[in-house]
Amino acid sequence: MIQEFKTFIARGNVIDLAVGIIIGAAFTGIVNSLVVDLINPILGLMTGGVDFTDKYLVLSGSVADGASLGAARDSGAAIFAYGSFLMALLNFLIVAWAVFLLVKGVNRLQSLAVREKKAEEAVAPTGPSQEELLAQIRDLLADRASPV
Structure with a gap:
């Protein structure tokens, strides 16, 4: 194991x-x-000047007017914290956009590397094929074997 x-x-x-x-x-x-x-x-x-993170609605219970979101949560009242959700959603969208840009950049770098490699392969001089080399060897061996 x-x-x-x-x-x-x-x-x-x-x-x-x-x-x-x-x-x-x-x-x-x-x-x-x-x-x-x-x-x-x-x-x-x-x-x-509105700060979304402290925006909420009281669904049940009592919360002092103007209390912060933390105070509202501590009071035990049921609250609908839409401001926190909006900020979390905005945070997600920013992360998703940043990851998208990161992946797009990496893909661009990879495609450039592939293009450069293909360009190098196209420019590199090619030698004789395997069949041509074998034919040359055969011809050399045949020349050696024949009497002069």
Whole structure:
């Protein structure tokens, strides 16, 4: 069982997945900063200073007027936190767009590498084919065998 585990861990897919998860976690921090530090203030400017993250509706229970979302949640009231959802949706769209651009860039680099490789193969001088070489060897051997 230990040997199977070593084989499983040593496979490239598992290592690639681990690297992807680590980079994804780091990327999440960048995206969160992008949303909180850059996009939210711009949205706030466009909407007259409205911050969506604290927007909610009280479905049942009582919450003091003007209470923050955290205070509303702590009060035990049933709340509909649509602002948090909108920000999570915006966060998802930003991550999806960034991943799309990343994949598009990687695909472009791969296609350039393939094109360069094909260009190198097309330019590289080609020697005689295997059949031509064998025919030359046959002819040389026939010349040696014939009396002069």
